[in-house]
Amino acid sequence: MLDEIIIIRLDLVASKIYLNWQIGSQLKNLFGGKKMVKKEDISKQLKGGLVVSCQALENEPLHSSFIMARMARAAKEAGAVGIRANSVVDVQAIMDTVELPVIGIIKSVYEESDVFITPTLKEVRQIAATGVPIIAMDGTQRRRPKDEKLEEIVKIIREEYPETLLMADTATLKDISYANSLGFDFIGTTLYGYTEETKGENIAKNDFEQMKEVLKTATVPVIAEGKIDTPEKAKEALALGCHCIVSGGAITRPQEIAKRFVNALQEEA
Numbered sequence: 001m002l003d004e005i006i007i008i009r010l011d012l013v014a015s016k017i018y019l020n021w022q023i024g025s026q027l028k029n030l031f032g033g034k035k036m037v038k039k040e041d042i043s044k045q046l047k048g049g050l051v052v053s054c055q056a057l058e059n060e061p062l063h064s065s066f067i068m069a070r071m072a073r074a075a076k077e078a079g080a081v082g083i084r085a086n087s088v089v090d091v092q093a094i095m096d097t098v099e100l101p102v103i104g105i106i107k108s109v110y111e112e113s114d115v116f117i118t119p120t121l122k123e124v125r126q127i128a129a130t131g132v133p134i135i136a137m138d139g140t141q142r143r144r145p146k147d148e149k150l151e152e153i154v155k156i157i158r159e160e161y162p163e164t165l166l167m168a169d170t171a172t173l174k175d176i177s178y179a180n181s182l183g184f185d186f187i188g189t190t191l192y193g194y195t196e197e198t199k200g201e202n203i204a205k206n207d208f209e210q211m212k213e214v215l216k217t218a219t220v221p222v223i224a225e226g227k228i229d230t231p232e233k234a235k236e237a238l239a240l241g242c243h244c245i246v247s248g249g250a251i252t253r254p255q256e257i258a259k260r261f262v263n264a265l266q267e268e269a
């Protein structure tokens with residue numbers, strides 16, 4: 001009898017907490033919640049600025065949502081216009097910390113495919129559900145896990161999240177033409193140098209030779225991303241006509257930053 005009373009009371013307490021939480025979030029949405037920002041405004045916000053990629057995978061020293069949110073805060077203090085981040089937890093921690101547009105991705109490795117940046121509909125939906133204004137996904141023509149097709153993913157996510165901007169992370173000019181045809185909002189050079197076909201390449205090589213071709217091929221704004229590791233390169237990419245810059249490792253991966261110093265000292269010795 002006593003057990004039953006205790007269980008009923010616990011149930012009542014739990015229901016009350018749940019109800020309060022629900023009312024609280026509804027009120028927050030009504031009065032204090034995040035405002036829906038229009039697609040054109042997000043694009044304007046990014047134009048001509050620096051987006052800082054705040055990412056640390058499980059095998060990296062700074063792997064922690066708390067630290068990534070602090071990185072995002074530092075980026076904001078420096079004047080960054082946006083953040084790029086990996087995983088639902090990091091994106092949520094960052095969106096709770098800074099009021100900057102976030103480019104969300106989920107890196108996920110599948111055995112049967114080399115595609116790992118938001119590779120399947122599952123990851124696209126998971127990251128979309130966080131409310132990120134922009135989702136970036138692999139925009140190469142490589143075979144995707146589970147044989148999913150990029151055009152299908154884009155079609156479905158456009159229906160489910162019409163207000164979310166989509167960025168294609170590409171490697172080759174062919175990828176860019178493909179992304180144009182699928183109606184992406186942004187094209188990123190993220191994977192140039194990271195696929196079988198482009199291994200060892202660098203977007204800044206020969207005075208940004210490849211970037212100039214990218215800009216001629218793309219029919220939507222181009223985001224310069226991948227090894228834009230100095231302020232000079234960032235400035236040059238913007239001058240060529242890129243919409244904005246994403247820089248990561250050179251700002252938020254201390255192991256890469258320290259390595260550049262160590263390498264320079266070793267070259268001197």
Ligand SMILES: CC(=O)N[C@H](C=O)[C@@H](O)[C@H](O)[C@H](O)COP(=O)(O)O
Nearest residue numbers: 053190194226227228247248249250
């Ligand atoms: C190839 C790949 O996995 N790129 C990832 C994409 O999100 C990140 O690891 C990069 O840090 C990001 O693209 C920014 O580039 P960089 O760190 O070179 O400034």
